[in-house]
Amino acid sequence: MSDPPVPNESTPAPAWEPNIVGFLCNWCSYAGADLAGTSRIPYACNVRIIRVPCSGRVDPLMILRAFREGADGVLVSGCHPGDCHYIEGNYYARRKFIALKQLLDHVGVDPRRLRFSWVSASEGRKWAEVVETVTRELLEIGPYRYDRDGDD
Amino acid sequence: MDAEYYKLSAENAAGLFERARADYDVVAKTRDANGNLVYGRPVSFEDVAFVDEQPPMSAKAFALPQNETLVRYERGGGEIRAETPEAPARDLLLFGVNVCDAAAFDIIDRVFQWDYLDDPYLARRERTTQLALACTALQRDCFCNRISYAEDGVDAVAYPREGHYLVKIQTDNGRRLVERYRNLFAEADGDPETEITSFLEKAGTAKREPLLETAQSGLAGAFEHADWEILASTCIGCGICTYTCPTCHCFDIQDEGGYVGGRRLRTWDHCTGRTFTAMPAHQPRDRQYKRYRQRLLHKFWYYPERFGPVLCTGCGRCITHCPVKINIKELVEYFGGLSDAPPGGRRHAP
Amino acid sequence: MATIREELQAAVRRLFEDDKIDYFLGYVDDYGHTFPAILTKDSDLSGLTFDRKSYNNLAAFLPELRGSRLGLICKQCEVRTLNVLAAEEQLEREKLVVVGVPCPAMIDPRKLSADEAELGSDDPALWQEKCRRCLERNTPTADLFVGEKISTPTPAEGWPLLEEVEAKPAEEREAWWREQMSLCIRCYACRLACPLCYCHQCFVEDNKPQWLDKSVGAENNLHYHIIRAIHLAGRCIECQECSRVCPVGIPVDVLNNVLSRDFASRFGYASGETAETKPALVAYERDDPEDFIL
Numbered sequence: 001m002s003d004p005p006v007p008n009e010s011t012p013a014p015a016w017e018p019n020i021v022g023f024l025c026n027w028c029s030y031a032g033a034d035l036a037g038t039s040r041i042p043y044a045c046n047v048r049i050i051r052v053p054c055s056g057r058v059d060p061l062m063i064l065r066a067f068r069e070g071a072d073g074v075l076v077s078g079c080h081p082g083d084c085h086y087i088e089g090n091y092y093a094r095r096k097f098i099a100l101k102q103l104l105d106h107v108g109v110d111p112r113r114l115r116f117s118w119v120s121a122s123e124g125r126k127w128a129e130v131v132e133t134v135t136r137e138l139l140e141i142g143p144y145r146y147d148r149d150g151d152d
Numbered sequence: 153m154d155a156e157y158y159k160l161s162a163e164n165a166a167g168l169f170e171r172a173r174a175d176y177d178v179v180a181k182t183r184d185a186n187g188n189l190v191y192g193r194p195v196s197f198e199d200v201a202f203v204d205e206q207p208p209m210s211a212k213a214f215a216l217p218q219n220e221t222l223v224r225y226e227r228g229g230g231e232i233r234a235e236t237p238e239a240p241a242r243d244l245l246l247f248g249v250n251v252c253d254a255a256a257f258d259i260i261d262r263v264f265q266w267d268y269l270d271d272p273y274l275a276r277r278e279r280t281t282q283l284a285l286a287c288t289a290l291q292r293d294c295f296c297n298r299i300s301y302a303e304d305g306v307d308a309v310a311y312p313r314e315g316h317y318l319v320k321i322q323t324d325n326g327r328r329l330v331e332r333y334r335n336l337f338a339e340a341d342g343d344p345e346t347e348i349t350s351f352l353e354k355a356g357t358a359k360r361e362p363l364l365e366t367a368q369s370g371l372a373g374a375f376e377h378a379d380w381e382i383l384a385s386t387c388i389g390c391g392i393c394t395y396t397c398p399t400c401h402c403f404d405i406q407d408e409g410g411y412v413g414g415r416r417l418r419t420w421d422h423c424t425g426r427t428f429t430a431m432p433a434h435q436p437r438d439r440q441y442k443r444y445r446q447r448l449l450h451k452f453w454y455y456p457e458r459f460g461p462v463l464c465t466g467c468g469r470c471i472t473h474c475p476v477k478i479n480i481k482e483l484v485e486y487f488g489g490l491s492d493a494p495p496g497g498r499r500h501a502p
Numbered sequence: 503m504a505t506i507r508e509e510l511q512a513a514v515r516r517l518f519e520d521d522k523i524d525y526f527l528g529y530v531d532d533y534g535h536t537f538p539a540i541l542t543k544d545s546d547l548s549g550l551t552f553d554r555k556s557y558n559n560l561a562a563f564l565p566e567l568r569g570s571r572l573g574l575i576c577k578q579c580e581v582r583t584l585n586v587l588a589a590e591e592q593l594e595r596e597k598l599v600v601v602g603v604p605c606p607a608m609i610d611p612r613k614l615s616a617d618e619a620e621l622g623s624d625d626p627a628l629w630q631e632k633c634r635r636c637l638e639r640n641t642p643t644a645d646l647f648v649g650e651k652i653s654t655p656t657p658a659e660g661w662p663l664l665e666e667v668e669a670k671p672a673e674e675r676e677a678w679w680r681e682q683m684s685l686c687i688r689c690y691a692c693r694l695a696c697p698l699c700y701c702h703q704c705f706v707e708d709n710k711p712q713w714l715d716k717s718v719g720a721e722n723n724l725h726y727h728i729i730r731a732i733h734l735a736g737r738c739i740e741c742q743e744c745s746r747v748c749p750v751g752i753p754v755d756v757l758n759n760v761l762s763r764d765f766a767s768r769f770g771y772a773s774g775e776t777a778e779t780k781p782a783l784v785a786y787e788r789d790d791p792e793d794f795i796l
Contacts, residue, residue, distance in 0.1 A: 098764070395689050
């Protein structure tokens with residue numbers, strides 16, 4: 001993996017691109033991302049999307065595993081509160097995310113590496129904006145490397 | 153070889169440490185960031201802790217690391233490249249480690265070269281020299297005085313005296329250490345063997361009623377003893393006793409990585425855990441007390457039967473750090489028929 | 503006057519004689535330690551005691567003895583644990599005889615010197631941190647109380663170690679945790695000593711898929727500890743057993759405390775206070791905070 005880019009106005013394209021893993025719920029955010037595509041809305045192509053049935057399915061383990069496998073950032077997206085296909089899955093998810101976020105903040109992981117969003121099936125434009133924001137922030141903070149001394 | 157005896161003045165001990173650092177990777181007792189005692193790599197003699205107290209982790213990791221990469225692979229350009237990590241580049245000196253930790257290597261050497269030669273272990277082991285420091289007093293949980301084997305395989309043992317150390321050299325490896333820094337060592341005067349005997353008596357570490365000779369035959373008949381269940385069922389199955397143990401050496405092989413690259417490694421594993429051996433087959437010991445019994449009998453019955461020494465140096469870490477304070481020495485005495493009183497007075501229904 | 507030791511032994515003897523219980527879960531002392539023991543009617547009860555080294559949370563042994571009629575010593579730590587277990591429908595309360603004791607506060611084992619002179623001291627600075635926060639030192643839910651009730655000092659506020667870690671700037675805090683995590687040997691004693699980690703199969707044992715690498719290293723270890731803390735979010739009753747048993751001295755309960763405090767302030771939630779409260783992660787409010795969501 002290359003070094004993080006040095007911020008420089010004259011650099012046209014950064015040498016390093018963040019790897020972002022996106023966990024998107026099947027019913028809203030995945031459809032929203034689909035809409036962004038069919039509407040030809042341009043946005044950063046850094047997110048690798050994993051479709052899950054519901055944001056409530058996203059176990060903090062999956063998020064940490066994504067980091068362990070080399071993700072620089074993780075984005076979890078689901079239906080807006082009240083719109084969950086399973087009525088309340090995203091409410092439970094929200095509490096889990098509060099817990100995970102608290103802990104990662106506490107142990108000093110930059111909070112911008114783990115983002116959550118509510119994106120509905122009709123919000124193609126919002127999806128594009130969310131990805132743009134997350135990508136821009138990760139470009140600023142650079143690659144994620146926790147101490148990898150477990151590798152040897 | 154016959155033992156040789158030398159004197160090392162306190163001043164020269166510091167000199168030895170400094171000079172050895174140029175030739176060896178020197179490991180000694182020191183304090184970590186939390187102020188806890190550890191085996192580490194102190195950079196100056198002042199940072200070396202000369203205390204009887206043991207670090208929670210024994211020194212075995214220097215020959216048998218908790219993670220050890222066996223092979224690493226990488227895929228790319230239409231081919232797969234695999235490589236075995238190289239053996240350590242430097243000799244290792246275990247400086248001032250506890251005798252119980254130093255003694256462990258010679259005991260587990262036997263299993264690592266009994267049939268299959270374990271290259272990664274033996275490569276590290278071959279480059280290891282031990283200069284152990286004898287304790288001045290027996291601690292609450294340790295019982296090296298009850299293990300007949302504890303000192304024999306150690307390269308060199310230093311006994312602290314007034315203003316100097318009396319150093320006993322027991323192996324060729326130890327002799328090489330002295331020869332390398334010969335001008336720091338003086339010939340021992342007087343009768344060093346008697347001096348050591350009285351030192352051990354005073355410290356309480358002199359041998360008495362060794363557990364191996366006295367308990368092994370009793371243990372051989374105790375496998376089905378009804379009290380195992382009561383006495384060992386508080387075992388929670390963590391890995392503390394085995395991971396902190398200087399002689400426990402079980403491991404697991406794991407593959408990490410994926411399509412583009414990865415490694416095969418071995419990691420410590422422990423027979424007291426409920427998933428031990430679950431990977432190739434299943435865990436044959438369905439209750440926790442049976443897993444504890446396995447650990448104890450392996451150390452005091454199966455291993456000596458096969459290899460000679462007991463798989464224990466009496467360091468007592470498995471008692472000190474045990475969350476439920478199961479006491480292996482008391483259990484060996486009880487199940488080996490040396491004592492009628494089970495620890496804590498607990499007994500199973502007759 | 504009878505000592506607590508004598509009273510306890512007499513009470514347990516009666517429980518066995520009256521055939522109220524099959525096992526008694528208590529503490530015995532021997533070879534300089536006080537440790538948990540599972541006693542039967544044939545056991546010699548002379549080792550049975552309750553002192554300031556009765557550290558273990560005895561509720562951790564309940565799964566092992568499920569189905570038996572059981573007596574157990576409950577200090578406040580166990581009382582709270584039983585409440586959580588009841589809320590999670592993991593408790594056969596009708597099979598338990600809860601033996602209450604006046605808890606004199608446990609002495610932090612890391613502050614004990616070789617001669618253990620500290621055991622006679624009443625200096626709260628020597629107590630385990632949880633004991634300074636203790637709300638009730640007698641067992642309110644006891645079926646049978648042994649000894650004389652004692653008064654509970656005003657509980658201390660706050661989590662000193664957590665606050666100390668938090669006072670560090672983010673970078674320093676990260677370095678500090680990385681250092682702590684690199685010490686971890688993943689013996690899993692923190693998980694196994696925990697009375698609320700009762701899963702038959704833990705995520706660390708899963709291998710299809712294998713969520714967590716078995717190799718140790720700061721990152722793998724951190725991920726283990728974070729998930730462990732999340733699985734205890736809104737459940738941890740702060741008995742500090744995880745930290746006490748750690749052989750390398752990592753204060754792992756700090757991670758649990760982060761969530762305990764956060765859940766208390768966000769959701770008004772205190773784990774283990776009643777047997778009715780649902781754990782915080784199996785409940786929700788429609789207006790839970792979501793300022794962090796894009």
